[in-house]
Amino acid sequence: MRVGIVKPDYGIAGGFEAVVDRVGRELERRGHEVARATVPVAGLPSDPYGVAVPETARHDAWEAVRYLAMLEAFRAVDTSRFDVVLSTQPPSFATEHPRHLSLFYHHLRIYYDLSAPYVAAGFADEATHGRAQQAVRRVDDRFLGVPAHFLAGSEEVAARLHEFNGIADRVSVFHAGSGVVEAHLADEPGPRFEHVLCVSRHEWPKRTELFVHAMKYLPDREGIVVGDGGRLDFVRDLDARLSAPGVDLDAVGDAELWLNRAEPRPAARSTRAAGASNVRFTGRVPDARLADLYRDALCLVAPAFREDYGLTAIEAMAFGRPVVATSDGGGLTAVVDDGVNGFVVEPTGAAIAAAVRRLADDPDLARRMGSAARERAASFTWERAMRELEAGIERVTA
Amino acid sequence: MTGGDATGAGRPMPQTDELAEYLDAVVERALADEPRRNRPRPPDDASTPVGSGVPAARNLAYRAARKAYHLALRPQMGVNEELRRGVAALQGEQAAARVEIATLRDQLLALQGEVAGLELGLAQLHATTERIAAALEKVGVEVPGASEERLDAMYAAFEEEYRGTSDDITRALEFYLPYLEASPVDVQPVVDIGSGRGEWLRLLGSRGWKAVGIEVNKAFVDECRAAGLTVELADGLAWLGSAPPASVGAISAFHLVEHLELRRLVDLLDNALRALRPGGLLILETPNATNLAVGAANFYLDPTHLRPVHPDFLAFLARHCGFVQVEVKFLHPVDGRPDGAGPGDHDAPTPADQMAERVRWALAGPQDYALIARRPAAG
Numbered sequence: 001m002r003v004g005i006v007k008p009d010y011g012i013a014g015g016f017e018a019v020v021d022r023v024g025r026e027l028e029r030r031g032h033e034v035a036r037a038t039v040p041v042a043g044l045p046s047d048p049y050g051v052a053v054p055e056t057a058r059h060d061a062w063e064a065v066r067y068l069a070m071l072e073a074f075r076a077v078d079t080s081r082f083d084v085v086l087s088t089q090p091p092s093f094a095t096e097h098p099r100h101l102s103l104f105y106h107h108l109r110i111y112y113d114l115s116a117p118y119v120a121a122g123f124a125d126e127a128t129h130g131r132a133q134q135a136v137r138r139v140d141d142r143f144l145g146v147p148a149h150f151l152a153g154s155e156e157v158a159a160r161l162h163e164f165n166g167i168a169d170r171v172s173v174f175h176a177g178s179g180v181v182e183a184h185l186a187d188e189p190g191p192r193f194e195h196v197l198c199v200s201r202h203e204w205p206k207r208t209e210l211f212v213h214a215m216k217y218l219p220d221r222e223g224i225v226v227g228d229g230g231r232l233d234f235v236r237d238l239d240a241r242l243s244a245p246g247v248d249l250d251a252v253g254d255a256e257l258w259l260n261r262a263e264p265r266p267a268a269r270s271t272r273a274a275g276a277s278n279v280r281f282t283g284r285v286p287d288a289r290l291a292d293l294y295r296d297a298l299c300l301v302a303p304a305f306r307e308d309y310g311l312t313a314i315e316a317m318a319f320g321r322p323v324v325a326t327s328d329g330g331g332l333t334a335v336v337d338d339g340v341n342g343f344v345v346e347p348t349g350a351a352i353a354a355a356v357r358r359l360a361d362d363p364d365l366a367r368r369m370g371s372a373a374r375e376r377a378a379s380f381t382w383e384r385a386m387r388e389l390e391a392g393i394e395r396v397t398a
Numbered sequence: 399m400t401g402g403d404a405t406g407a408g409r410p411m412p413q414t415d416e417l418a419e420y421l422d423a424v425v426e427r428a429l430a431d432e433p434r435r436n437r438p439r440p441p442d443d444a445s446t447p448v449g450s451g452v453p454a455a456r457n458l459a460y461r462a463a464r465k466a467y468h469l470a471l472r473p474q475m476g477v478n479e480e481l482r483r484g485v486a487a488l489q490g491e492q493a494a495a496r497v498e499i500a501t502l503r504d505q506l507l508a509l510q511g512e513v514a515g516l517e518l519g520l521a522q523l524h525a526t527t528e529r530i531a532a533a534l535e536k537v538g539v540e541v542p543g544a545s546e547e548r549l550d551a552m553y554a555a556f557e558e559e560y561r562g563t564s565d566d567i568t569r570a571l572e573f574y575l576p577y578l579e580a581s582p583v584d585v586q587p588v589v590d591i592g593s594g595r596g597e598w599l600r601l602l603g604s605r606g607w608k609a610v611g612i613e614v615n616k617a618f619v620d621e622c623r624a625a626g627l628t629v630e631l632a633d634g635l636a637w638l639g640s641a642p643p644a645s646v647g648a649i650s651a652f653h654l655v656e657h658l659e660l661r662r663l664v665d666l667l668d669n670a671l672r673a674l675r676p677g678g679l680l681i682l683e684t685p686n687a688t689n690l691a692v693g694a695a696n697f698y699l700d701p702t703h704l705r706p707v708h709p710d711f712l713a714f715l716a717r718h719c720g721f722v723q724v725e726v727k728f729l730h731p732v733d734g735r736p737d738g739a740g741p742g743d744h745d746a747p748t749p750a751d752q753m754a755e756r757v758r759w760a761l762a763g764p765q766d767y768a769l770i771a772r773r774p775a776a777g
Contacts, residue, residue, distance in 0.1 A: 025580060049427040056417045062748075068424050075431055128417060135421035139428050228734065283734045286569040 001397075002033045004082030006092045008070055009038040014201065015311055016105055019176045020088055023103070026386050037077050039092070044069040060125065064132035067091060067108055071139055084393055087147065094143035099396040102147035103174060103389075104157060106308050111136045112164050113306050113330075114205060121204070121259040141165060148396040151389065154309045156331040174389060177382030178311060180287070181318040185378055189320030190295035193366045195222040196356055197297045197321075199290070199312040200304065202229030209257045210303035210326070212239045213349025215279050216249050218356060223279040224293060236281060243277040254348045258305075294319040298366060299342065299359050301352055306330035314380045317341060317373035322366060324355045341373035499718060506661050547616065553702070554617040557594065567597045570730060571652075574598075574681055577770060578607060578648065583677035585647035591634035591666075592654040596622035603627065612637045635662060638669040648679040653766075655684045655712065656703045663707070667719040674773040680721060682712065682769040686728060690760045712769050721771035728764035 005024055024034045047053050048069040057065055071091045079085050085097035093102040110118045111133040119126050144165050151174035152158035161167045196218070198211040208225065212235055215223035225235070238257065242249070256262045285293070294300075300316035302325045310332040313323045317335070323342035325332035338344040343355035359366040578585050586608040590598050593611025595618060602609040611629035613619050622629040630637065634651070649670045655663055670680055687693035687706030697706050709726045716724045 049424050051420065051424045051427065054416050054420050057420050061417060061421070064421065068428060071428055075428075131418045131421055135425050138425050142429055285734075287572070288569055 001083040001393075002035060002081065003027055003393075004079055004085045004097075005034060005036045005088065006074065006077060006079070006085055006095045007036065007038050007088040008074075008092060009040045009042075011040075011042060016089065018179075020103070022177070022179070022382065023086070023385075023389060026382060027389075030386070030390075035082065037079070037095075039070060039073040039077070041066070041070065044073060048072050056128075060128045061132035061135075063108065063110060064136050067136055068139070071143070084397060091140070091143060093147050093150075094139075096146060098148070100147045101392045101396045102150045103153070104147075104150045104161065105153035106157060107140070107160060107164065108136055109205070113160055117259060117305065122261075123204075137164075149392055151392045154331040155334045156306065157308055172388065172392060172395075174392070175380060175385055176309065176311070177385040178314050178318070178377075178380050180291070180315040181377050181380050182382070184291060184294075185318050185374065187295075187319070189370060189374065190297075192296040193298040193359065193363055193370075194296045195224050195293075195298060197224050197226065197293060197300045197316065198303070199226040199293075199300065199316070200229070200302075201227050202232045202235060204231045204258075205305050205307075206231065207258050207303040207305050207326075207347070208232075208235045209238055210254055210347060210349050210352055211301050212242060212279055213249070213252055213254060213257070214301065214303075214352035214356065216242045216247070217350065217353035218360070219278055221278065221298065221356070221360060224297075225279060225281045226283075226285055226290060226293060228284050232281070239277050239279050239281075243279075250350065252349065291319070294321060297321050299324055299356060301356065302326075302329065302332050302336075303347065303352065304329060304332065305347070307332045310335045313342075314377050317377035318380075320367075320370035320374045322359060322369035322373055324352055326352070335376065337372075337376070341369050341376050495714065502660070503664075510661070550615045550617045553615060554595075554621070556700070567595075568601050571598050571601050573727075573729065574650070574768070575601075575605065577679060577681065578602075581648075581677070581679055583647070583675065583775070585679050587646060588648040588650060589638075589641075589646050589673075591638065591649065591651040592657075593622065593627075593629055594618050594652070596625060596627045596629065598650060598652065599627045599629070600625070635665055635669065638666065638673050641669070641673040643672050644675040644678075646673045646678060647675060648681065649674060650681040650683075652681075652683045653685070655682055655707050656697070656705070659704065663715065664719065667716060667721070671720050671773055676773055677775040678773045680716070680769075680771045680773070682716075683729070683766055684712070684769075686764050686767040688759075689732075689763050689765055691732070692765050696765070709767050709769070716769060716771045720774070722774045724769065724771040727768045727770065728766075729768055730765045732762040732765060733758070 005020060007020060024036070027034050044066065046069070048065065049072055053065055067090070071094050074087075074092050074095045077095050079095060079097040082097065083099065085095055085100045087093045087095050087100060087102045089105065090108050093100075093104065107113070110124075110129075115129070115133060118124060119129050144161075144167060148170070150158075150161060150167065150171045152161060152171050153174060153176065155173055158171050158173050161171055196215065198208060200206045200208065202208045202225070206229070208231060211223065211225065215221070225232075241247070242252070253262060282293075294316055297316065297319070299322045300313060302310060302313045302323055304310075305326075305328055307330045310325075310329075313325065313332055313335050316323055323332075323336045325336045325342065325344050326347040327333065327344055328347055329336075329344070333344055336342040336344055343358075345351040345355050359369070578588070588602055588607055588609040590609060590611045593599055593613045594615070596611060599609045599611045599622065609628070611622060611627060612632050612634045613622070613629055614631070614633050616631060619629050619631045634654070638649070651666070655666070658666065667680075674680065684707050685692050685697050685703075687697060687708065693706055697703055709728075713724050713726050
């Protein structure tokens with residue numbers, strides 16, 4: 001079959017791009033012809049549907065304006081040469097085709113599951129955000145009717161489609177495989193349980209603040225933050241502030257930190273002793289180096305809010321490392337079984353620190369949970385992912 | 399469903415009213431696109447698989463109707479018109495560039511004659527110098543100036559110090575493996591022109607690929623052979639020129655093209671195309687001079703670099719010489735961020751961020767780029 005993968009091109013090569021690439025190659029391996037129809041986000045017209053954009057909209061609701069521009073572009077994609085369309089990020093689900101399968105990983109999240117904290121964190125004015133949200137949800141409600149079937153990227157994402165759009169009967173779950181799991185599941189697990197890892201693209205929803213706060217309760221352990229991202233400067237600064245002597249850790253409000261409502265930073269930043277922090281920031285590292293970091297880690301801490309999937313948690317598990325996630329961690333809570341292969345705790349620095357402390361104090365517990373984690377990770381194969389994908393294709397072609 | 403249950407509708411304010419009016423207008427237009435009524439419907443019996451075997455007549459009809467629909471309605475969008483104009487302008491530029499290249503080729507042919515004459519003179523001079531040196535050595539006078547071998551050793555040491563450790567390079571080279579793995583035709587043997595310290599050959603060997611290095615620097619050749627790698631001591635261009643047609647699966651050259659004059663660069667591409675079998679892969683990596691720090695300073699750290707090769711020009715040249723599926727990939731950003739990092743799914747930058755991104759690109763962005771191209775599958 002000719003499968004057309006429809007995708008916005010953000011000019012980045014992130015985790016989702018890797019998943020879509022792999023899906024394309026796997027489909028080709030199975031004898032399908034795969035073509036890609038991409039909409040370059042950078043080249044979109046600035047006035048969607050030919051309506052002049054007022055300054056207020058361009059300034060205060062630009063995500064919604066861009067989204068509408070993308071919608072217009074996806075509606076114009078000619079899919080007549082494809083037998084099946086596989087759409088990806090929103091709003092590519094609006095692409096018209098009678099046999100349209102949507103590989104649905106998330107909504108435009110700031111208008112859905114992230115909406116309330118986004119406004120609470122002061123990123124948008126409540127009234128403005130509400131207007132834009134209404135517009136986005138109106139078009140979504142209509143065009144989410146286009147795909148004949150949805151493959152939700154996780155149980156969490158399937159739940160969101162149900163919660164926000166009332167879609168339940170056209171949905172099954174797709175569990176992306178992991179190249180890291182394939183490459184390392186057979187490795188001998190690292191014998192030592194040393195540093196505490198936090199691996200992510202550190203954007204605001206990832207809540208890396210909690211990791212830094214937790215590490216300050218564990219001064220004898222090294223915390224390593226891997227990855228880059230727009231929230232990292234804020235987190236580094238927080239790390240420096242919390243490393244200053246005499247900080248009352250229990251007085252640090254985690255929700256306030258994340259929602260940008262904590263005390264303004266102290267003016268005298270330079271007074272802190274250089275190198276006093278037990279948290280190290282590596283930025284992005286090559287795969288081989290990341291594997292080394294996973295191998296002897298004590299555990300992975302994944303503090304993200306309503307994570308779509310939790311691929312790094314699965315990868316850490318493949319190395320036999322327990323994972324500490326939070327009760328509002330979304331997809332992460334489907335991967336981590338509390339007390340079995342890690343811990344699911346309240347979203348606070350203190351609660352995360354207590355869970356990490358239990359593992360640090362009891363290497364046997366860490367080892368047991370680590371081997372349970374490996375078993376869990378073993379199910380995240382591309383074999384299974386492609387079975388789920390092919391079942392989805394059958395659903396839309398039957 | 400559409401109510402802002404999380405944020406509420408908020409108090410009406412003049413700006414939000416303007417915003418609401420605008421959004422309403424766009425959303426109405428978006429919703430008025432009623433595809434299932436306006437667009438041709440697919441055949442009712444959708445169970446007929448389309449495209450497998452001979453398509454059913456009604457599928458053809460459906461496709462034809464879709465085509466007609468697009469032809470009829472698309473020009474309204476203006477976008478297409480703009481695209482068409484853009485393509486026409488590009489075609490014009492391309493034609494102009496072709497003429498320029500043709501002129502350059504003529505000039506080069508003329509220069510070639512002159513160069514040949516000079517080379518002959520130089521060779522004679524060389525022979526004379528060596529005769530004199532030998533005579534001087536006989537009478538016990540030390541000859542000043544560095545020998546070829548001394549220079550080779552110096553350059554090997556220089557690479558060791560400045561190009562990064564072998565481990566760093568090996569990790570960076572892993573980027574290319576998926577291209578070999580994804581190739582529909584056999585990419586073996588991989589011939590690496592200017593194989594240097596052999597990191598690529600070693601990586602290929604460890605993954606089970608058959609690979610041969612071609613290297614002129616004897617110090618490097620000795621080092622690689624001692625490590626069990628297959629390397630020939632030869633000039634890469636000469637080697638390629640004498641390789642049987644369609645005898646090679648993939649050709650790579652890392653940090654080579656910036657050492658070549660234009661004529662030799664064109665030769666490299668011509669000979670590579672000939673030596674590759676149909677569908678074979680070409681990989682060229684070279685410094686990215688659109689990163690200002692590279693273009694202004696770091697490029698010239700290596701005294702044997704001639705001039706930076708602009709990614710657009712190299713891509714153009716590859717296409718001009720007959721390669722297809724020509725891609726440019728920017729690599730090795732100073733700050734380690736993903737190449738060409740831009741707005742994410744829900745954290746895209748403001749205009750100020752975009753400006754910052756441009757500055758980042760110019761100062762802390764990719765230091766190298768790769769040109770990846772293929773010989774056409776047929777012919």
